[in-house]
Amino acid sequence: MRIVLIGPPGAGKGTQARVLADLLSVPAISSGDLFRAEIGRGSELGELVRQHTQAGELVPDELTTALVTQRLREPDAADGFLLDGFPRTVRQAELLQEALGEDGTVLDAVLAFDMPDDEIVQRLTGRRLCPACGTTVHTVFSPPRVPDRCDGCEGALVRRADDTEETVLRRLAVYAEQTVPLLRWYTDRDLLVHVDAMGTVAEVSDRMRSALAAVAL
Ligand code: AP5
Secondary structure: OEEEEEOOOOOOHHHHHHHHHHHHOOOEEEHHHHHHHHHHHOOHHHHHHHHHHHOOOOOOHHHHHHHHHHHHOOHHHOOOEEEEOOOOOHHHHHHHHHHHHOOOOOOOEEEEEEOOHHHHHHHHHOEEEOOOOOOEEEOOOEOOOOOOEOOOOOOEOEOOOOOOHHHHHHHHHHHHHHHHHHHHHHHOOOOEEEEEOOOOHHHHHHHHHHHHHHHOO
16 A cells, blocks of 8 residues: 655644554655654755754755655565655655656555644644654653653653744644645545544544545555
8 A cells, every 4th residue: 555644744644654554564654754864864965954844844845755765665665655744745746656657656545634723733842752762742642651751762752843833833834835735636636535633543543544444445
């Protein structure tokens, strides 16, 4: 299965990508995670990416697509993948289609997560990550047993640099301007399915599975 998850920042794409990737036995590939790894390497490219992400702006299309399509060529993605947060502009979708089309591959479905802005601000300002093992928690919705410590590996939890309220509001505006037009683009190609992203993680997972079963499973 080849699936794309689209949604505003903080709608739960990463959380649900992990659930769905386990269910389908395919890798979950997040453009945001690829960028954070590049920033962590301290490369020149990482510095360019850091400037865009910390301002809440999108990284340029060609650069983003090159990074993701390179990852898609790794062997574990040969029989399917889940793309989390990519594409997020019409130009990226066109470039992805060209890259997949080279070997006859097509997408099976695009899931669009719907969520109101006020809930998003609450979810992102409370998000904490464990850089050591990748666990994501929320200070209110899924608090760690010991404050600021990861339940899994006991590493120190951190806040993402782009999860301040000011940057979250900018990311939301960028989503409305640059990603919402992509929803129409995928609707026109009969690939888009909406998923209500409100409710518990389990409730959203159930909705996502039902939506997918109706179109692609
Ligand atoms: P990226 O890392 O992709 O960020 P995003 O799209 O803004 O999404 P998030 O990761 O913030 O949220 P999410 O939807 O995955 O939610 P999560 O599951 O963590 O991108 C970061 C930046 O990189 C972008 O701003 C841009 O600069 C750049 N970039 C990335 N891709 C790009 C592209 N294609 N083109 C150009 N630039 C790109 O959940 C959020 C919180 O809510 C967590 O604390 C979680 O525990 C909690 N939570 C999740 N589900 C629930 C639930 N059901 N109930 C209660 N709490 C929940």
